[in-house]
Amino acid sequence: MRLKLFPKIALILVFLATLPVIIVGWQTSSLNQEHLESNILELHTNLANSLAKRIGIYLSSVASKLRAFVDSLRMQGIISAVPFQTFLNANGEFKVVSFLNSGGVELLKAISDGAGPEEEKLLDRSGDPVYLSYRGQDQKVGAFEPKFDFSFKNRRPSFTIVFPYHPRDPKQGALYVEISLEDLWKDIITQGAGVGGGGREAFVADEKGRVIAHSDGRIGAETDFSANPIVREALQKKTIGSKEYADAGGRPIVGAYAAVDWAGWVAVIQQPKDAAYFAVRETRRRALQIVLISLGAAALAAFVLAKNLSRPIFNLIEGARAIARGDFDAAVDIHSNDEMGDLARTFNEMSREIKRYNELQVDLIIEEKTKTESVIFSIADGILLTDRSGSIQLLNDQAADIFSLKRPAQENLIGRNLLELVPDAKAKKTLGEFLSDPEAHQKKEIVLPSGGRERHFQLSSEPVYAPRTKKNIGVVTVVHDVTLEREMDRLKENFLHSITHDLRNPMTSIQGFVRFLKEEVAGPVNDKQLKMLETMDRAGMRLIGMINDILDSAKIEAGKMELEIGAVPMRRVLEDVRDLYAPFAERKSIHLILDLPAGDGEFAIQGDRSLIERVAGNLAANAIKYTPYDGNVHISLEDFPDKVQVAVSDDGPGIPEEYRESVFEKFKQVQGEKHGGTGLGLTICRYFVELHGGKIWLESEVGKGSRFIFWIPKGLKRGKASGAAAS
Template sequence: MVTVCALAVVSLHRLGQASQAILQENYRSILAAQNMIEAIERQDSATLLLLLGHNSEGQKQFQEYEVEFLKWLGRAHDNITIAGEGQLVKTIEAKYQDYLTAFSQLREWRLTPAPNLSTDYYRQTMQPQFQAVRERCIELRRLNQQIMEAASIRAESVSTRAIGSMLLTSTAAVGSGLAFSLLLSTFLVRPLREMSRASDRIAEGDYDVVLSIRSNDELGNLASKIVTMSRKLQEFHQLNVGKLMAEKQRSEAIISSIADGIIVVDAHSQIIAINPSAARIFHTSPQLAQGRSFVDVFDHQELYESITITAQTGETPYLSEEQSILSMSDDNPRQYYKFSITPVKTEDDQMLGVVLLLQNVTQLKELEQLKTQFVMTASHELRTPLTGISMSIELLMESAQEKLSPTQQELLKAAQEDVQRLRMLVNDLLDLGKIESGRMEMDVDAVSLGGLLEKAIALFSRQAQEKGVKLTSSLPENVPDVRADANKIIWVLTNLIANALRYTDTGGHIHLTLRRLGDYACVLVTDDGPGIPLDYQPRIFDKFVQVQTPRDVGGSGLGLAICKEIVKAHGGTIWVDSTPGNGSTFTFTLPVVAASAITRTYET
């Protein structure tokens, strides 16, 4: 019996030592790690306050929790008891110093002329450093928790061996010892397990932790600290959620206050936001549209396809000026909206959704129509008097030439040239107006585009030779015919070649290329002239646009606009590629006969 008692005493003593080791060796390290986590999270909140413009409040809070963090870091240094803990504490210290250095850099960024760069610096530098320090603190806490669990397991092992020894010695003694050991084991280990489970729940984001430990010893103190920690973390989490909700409401208010229509859809074309302006355009309400598929709410297939392509590719689709105009025929009078589609991505290029912007351009359309009508009317009214003036000048030059002095003859000749220039301008305006209104007669037939290029080159070969400009072409074999009005395409070619000659200096080179591009034939007119300034390129095909150069090359500013309308009437497109100082390449396409679907008839 004495042996049983001795064994029991020894076993219970070892069990008590194991439990004591759990409390003394790891409690302080866990507490230090948890307080460092809380301090670094408060410092991150202070950094966000600084970014939001609360400099004094953010800096003060950051410094307060810097002192708190360093205090608990020192305690962690003084309580290194397990393998690997020392190196981990050194890593925390080093990374925290990097974090403090980054904060100092962030404050300097806020004082620079470009404070917006501080936000990028926070996301790219400070936030990863904050996460690194926090993860090392969590790792320190987890390491000590694992040691606690290991000590708990050892305590259970000691208890089991004690029970085995007492069973072998005496059934009665073992029975009583077993009951006592189980009671003591339960009393000591159950709270530790409960605290361990609570710590795991906190680590997973569940802060609603309640512990039933009510003792006044270190175990009870640790339980109280864990509960307090969970409540503070829950308050901090709720604070962040509140900030996010406030930001969401602020964003919704901004979108609602914008006069232009805005629709935001996700990657699956589900509407996640729509402002009242966009809802009025499509005769719906934000409440009815939000959360539904775009195609279910808005009956506009082309617009839906453009949004779908953007959501799938992450790239803004190319739309011509006409394609980017949305006409709402249900409205009286008809309304026109210019729309743009923009993809929304994360920093790592992950697709989040698409933003559709709708701008009312009805007044601009009406002004453009009025301007076109005025130009057409004025051109018609000017044609007859200009013809009369031209005939009068010619008659005067023929009948009174001998009576006129050389100076008077030069004046009449200059007047005749000015009248001729005005007549050409009037004719260009009338032609452009007819094309824009669809009233120009076009003789569409299958024609050889290569033959048209050769004819256009022949018209300018002598002029190019006299100027000292090399005019060449590349015409591949087996290029299919195109369906076009030969005279109109000749007009386009001659205008492009004339422009190239006008801007190409002596010794320069103009090259015409013909290619097959899918269902289209592609014509390129390339020169090595001075090129087109970047600010002129987006509007080079607009009416009356002339590139300002040191030398006056003349022109009405209508040639390229007419080219654009003629090519568009044939179902093709025209564009320019130019680098200032390195020449320009004008390109236009025409559908080949096999793929052409031009069956329109233009009335006079």
């Protein structure tokens, strides 16, 4: 269903007006909720921490009083009942203070008023759990620490402490003290009840999770709260924190806890979640009311604004329809001083310009078409445009002549299938490959008969896309005559081959005479002359090697290279290469290392031994040439079921990525290198490996060296190389 403009504008404006209100309202409500919830948790945490601190301060005060009392006893040096009774009378919270010997038996005791006759007796405290915990301390750790325990005696909270008389000598005895916590507990319960609004509770639990005091009088002392989630977490963490959890009845609870210093207890404040967050829900409800009112007002304002905006747009639509019908005199009448009025005036100006442009457009189109055709039909290259189905959309005379397209008039070929018109099979195959993948950038070279002789043409295809939709609509093919370039290449090859043939014979004679002189056939030579002859011999060998590379390259390209197939023991071949090039490596202090598989196998394959040895030698010579002084060159062999693989690696400068393919091409070398050579060594290696049906490639990292790898199949049979195999 098509939606009219006015409803669209109204919906958009309502959306734009209400969306910020919704987002701001939602975010404000969420932030307020988070802030209030955080404040409530912080309040609970502060209450729990305050409760824990009051208990901790009280217990710390008790410990300080005991420590001062013991210090005074030790200063007097006499243990008597008088100071004990005096201390007890001065500190009403202390109910019993006795002195224990090293065996835990009371030697003297002071008790508060109201104590029973049983408490007046001197007792054996050696079996008391607090005393056992005190004496159970390891003396190796140093001073003895006070030990304490909490219990209820006659349903009254009591705190028992065993305090060392001398921290480092338990044999000097200890103080056994009982303290009544009843007054403190009443104060805690009273203060806990003071924070109990909205179902809030305060309680204290010992290290086993038993309730010591609770603001709810219905919950008795020593009630086990160890299964309570917040008590369990508080006892584990021994710090301050807060938590949301569910009680035993599944009711959501918000609580906070704090550890009581020195005693191992925890103080807890908890409250039902619905009561704790009542203010949060109320705030959110009020915020929602405000948002709904704002939404209604924004929607009403957007509706009115949409109506005022859409009216002039409808007028513009009617004016555009008139222009579409060819009525360029139609004008839009909108009385407004805002942008809509500017749009109407601009629309009327556009209408007048379209009228003027329409009168000139036909002549311009004809002129531009003439210019384009003049360019396309004047260039020397053939231009051919086809759609995705292969139908001709455009071609110039040069393309028609190159492909021998018979036509009485060029227009008769437009729309016809190109492959049905091209008579030459090679051209038809190449063009078919171009059309089969219209989005690829392709380039190929073919030979076609022209004027009684063969001519070389380079075909380049590029995809054609629609300017607006960017959709592929066909292929444009440019045909360039490269016959002259190929003839120059042929003349260059012939010249090189002729020169190398003419150089080889005299160089062989020179090499022979140099060796005669070295062998002193013509008379004795001194050391200086011998050194010169050796230099001449090496230079001659290098020159002959270059000549042989050029001749071998020509022989392979001509398809005249024959393989002398026989057994090739690869172990012996690589050992010979190592021995041959070891002297060259020693001159640069290079370590030439041969890595062969374990065992004494020869790793024999079928192939031409001289060519394979030449490949390995060329790679080894290159590695030595480019490896710096005191470097390493590794020659390794791997044996596979169907092939053997040889790798030659060095510590040289490495080969940049852009040269890793071109180094195997004829006369190509890495730019900037000054090690000499013809640029045919790696080309010959590639030819020889491919003649054996193998593969050669390069792995290199700049600054770390290069690694040349080739493999030869084991099942090669006797045959003759072809030019195609080496191309």
